[in-house]
Amino acid sequence: MSTKPKKTVHKKKHAEDREPGVHKDPVPVLLFVITLLLAFWGMMYLHTNAGGFNRYVYGPFSSYDMVSNVQPGSSDDPMKKGADIYKSICLPCHQASGMGAPGQFPPLIGSDWVNVEGPNRMLRIVLNGLNGPIEVNGESWSGAMPGFGDLIASDEDLAAVITYVRNSWGNEGSACTPEEAAAVRADSGDRGRPWTGPELMALPVEVQ
Amino acid sequence: MNQGPLLFLGVLCAMAASWMGFVLMPQVQLGNQSTRHVKEIGRHYPAERGGLADKGHDVYRAAGCAACHTQQVRQTGFNFDIVLTDAGDFTDLVISLVKESNSSFSDQQAADIVANAPRTILEAVNQSVANSIVRSFKDSGAKVAANIRPTGPDIDRGWGPRQTVGLDYLFDEPILLGNQRIGPDLANVGSRLTDREWHFLHLYHPHTVVGKSMMPAYPYLFETQIIGDDPSSDALPLAGEFAPEEGTEVVPTAEANVLVDYLLSLRISHPVFEAPYLFTQAEPSENNNSETEQAE
Numbered sequence: 001m002s003t004k005p006k007k008t009v010h011k012k013k014h015a016e017d018r019e020p021g022v023h024k025d026p027v028p029v030l031l032f033v034i035t036l037l038l039a040f041w042g043m044m045y046l047h048t049n050a051g052g053f054n055r056y057v058y059g060p061f062s063s064y065d066m067v068s069n070v071q072p073g074s075s076d077d078p079m080k081k082g083a084d085i086y087k088s089i090c091l092p093c094h095q096a097s098g099m100g101a102p103g104q105f106p107p108l109i110g111s112d113w114v115n116v117e118g119p120n121r122m123l124r125i126v127l128n129g130l131n132g133p134i135e136v137n138g139e140s141w142s143g144a145m146p147g148f149g150d151l152i153a154s155d156e157d158l159a160a161v162i163t164y165v166r167n168s169w170g171n172e173g174s175a176c177t178p179e180e181a182a183a184v185r186a187d188s189g190d191r192g193r194p195w196t197g198p199e200l201m202a203l204p205v206e207v208q
Numbered sequence: 209m210n211q212g213p214l215l216f217l218g219v220l221c222a223m224a225a226s227w228m229g230f231v232l233m234p235q236v237q238l239g240n241q242s243t244r245h246v247k248e249i250g251r252h253y254p255a256e257r258g259g260l261a262d263k264g265h266d267v268y269r270a271a272g273c274a275a276c277h278t279q280q281v282r283q284t285g286f287n288f289d290i291v292l293t294d295a296g297d298f299t300d301l302v303i304s305l306v307k308e309s310n311s312s313f314s315d316q317q318a319a320d321i322v323a324n325a326p327r328t329i330l331e332a333v334n335q336s337v338a339n340s341i342v343r344s345f346k347d348s349g350a351k352v353a354a355n356i357r358p359t360g361p362d363i364d365r366g367w368g369p370r371q372t373v374g375l376d377y378l379f380d381e382p383i384l385l386g387n388q389r390i391g392p393d394l395a396n397v398g399s400r401l402t403d404r405e406w407h408f409l410h411l412y413h414p415h416t417v418v419g420k421s422m423m424p425a426y427p428y429l430f431e432t433q434i435i436g437d438d439p440s441s442d443a444l445p446l447a448g449e450f451a452p453e454e455g456t457e458v459v460p461t462a463e464a465n466v467l468v469d470y471l472l473s474l475r476i477s478h479p480v481f482e483a484p485y486l487f488t489q490a491e492p493s494e495n496n497n498s499e500t501e502q503a504e
Contacts, residue, residue: 021211022210022211022214053233053236054237055237055238055241055374056481057482058283058371058373059283059284060284060286067481067482067484070286070335070354070356070484071356071481072353072355072479072484072486072487081247084250085245085247088245088250088251088252089245150241150242150244151242151244151245152245153244154481157247
């Protein structure tokens with residue numbers, strides 16, 4: 001009986017003396033499993049609800065395609081829609097007549113960049129812009145056109161304005177489909193700088 | 209603390225992960241936006257606010273409006289209205305298809321719809337139903353359109369025709385989203401309440417125009433002055449308990465003017481790509497008027 005208090009005192013003293021520290025005790029496997037499951041659930045949640053982190057996708061929509069498909073008036077005449085877009089974006093430089101401005105902005109009317117089998121190069125120019133010397137109908141031009149990929153956000157609008165340019169003022173090109181526009185937009189998605197004449201001439205005229 | 213570096217690394221990782229999620233990713237996703245051509249209104253959107261409306265933004269901020277008013281309309285879902293836009297040549301076939309799409313139509317009603325296209329066949333159906341109906345008309349020679357319609361409590365309250373998106377706030381600095389709805393949402397107030405005088409009266413004392421309003425009055429945005437030779441044309445038409453003393457009138461100060469300019473500039477009255485709906489020019493004259501007023 002008389003030794004008991006002594007023992008406790010001894011124990012306490014020992015506990016106080018011990019230096020606190022981090023020890024390499026084994027972590028329960030269950031904790032790892034729960035953490036991994038939570039991370040997996042989080043990623044699945046983002047996969048289904050984050051809209052691919054696309055800036056054009058807000059809830060309740062879940063993907064860019066979904067937003068693109070429900071745009072109103074999708075049965076509209078592309079020539080009419082294209083004319084509207086041309087007026088607000090292209091007209092200041094290329095003019096209502098499609099003639100451009102001598103020495104500054106090359107013509108679209110009768111141009112050998114426009115009257116070709118496919119809209120591949122045109123789409124790329126509109127999306128990312130064009131910089132440096134090019135030849136149009138044997139004449140050389142040097143200028144800079146900015147890209148309008150952000151401004152013309154929907155593939156249908158992009159296809160419409162290309163179709164409009166390819167079929168106005170006596171131009172005779174095939175219509176550009178929204179699918180072609182989407183394919184080229186996806187292909188040149190992260191380019192971020194204007195094209196140059198030689199780069200474009202190396203590409204096929206038709207959308208692959 | 210014999211594992212200092214390990215702890216530091218753990219804290220760093222946790223902070224870096226949340227910084228990436230809350231700051232970097234949204235910046236990559238939503239930063240670097242520019243104005244965009246919106247075909248429904250035939251101009252670029254959003255337009256930069258005029259100088260006065262921009263000053264009004266500061267008054268709005270200083271008066272604490274954002275403490276009770278939000279500027280964000282939410283959309284929880286969407287559905288479709290099916291419209292027969294063009295009946296085509298095969299009338300009998302199209303009539304039977306219209307009846308098939310909406311079984312509540314009688315023969316006569318269906319025939320009327322086909323004869324008077326464009327007419328609405330069905331309202332508020334979900335996307336799969338809309339798609340199947342559009343598909344059923346595919347080879348009939350008739351044209352049907354499925355027009356998307358945003359839905360949600362905010363839209364039912366009439367606070368806006370669509371949800372607000374990042375683009376709407378492009379020229380707001382700082383963005384005053386607000387987080388409490390003690391008063392109604394103001395994202396589209398410039399389209400809902402277009403009368404300048406109403407706004408002045410409402411700011412001077414909300415009870416002059418809204419009987420049960422719990423909004424505080426802002427008399428310091430107005431001046432009571434002695435009427436000179438002629439009454440001011442800006443004087444508020446106050447009567448009854450709100451009327452000022454005999455021989456005086458209440459006129460808005462410059463601050464009240466710019467605040468109302470700002471309120472009238474708050475508009476989400478047309479679709480954008482991110483929040484589509486069918487645009488029918490419901491209030492063209494009013495919108496144009498207030499726009500030219502601001503331009504002047």
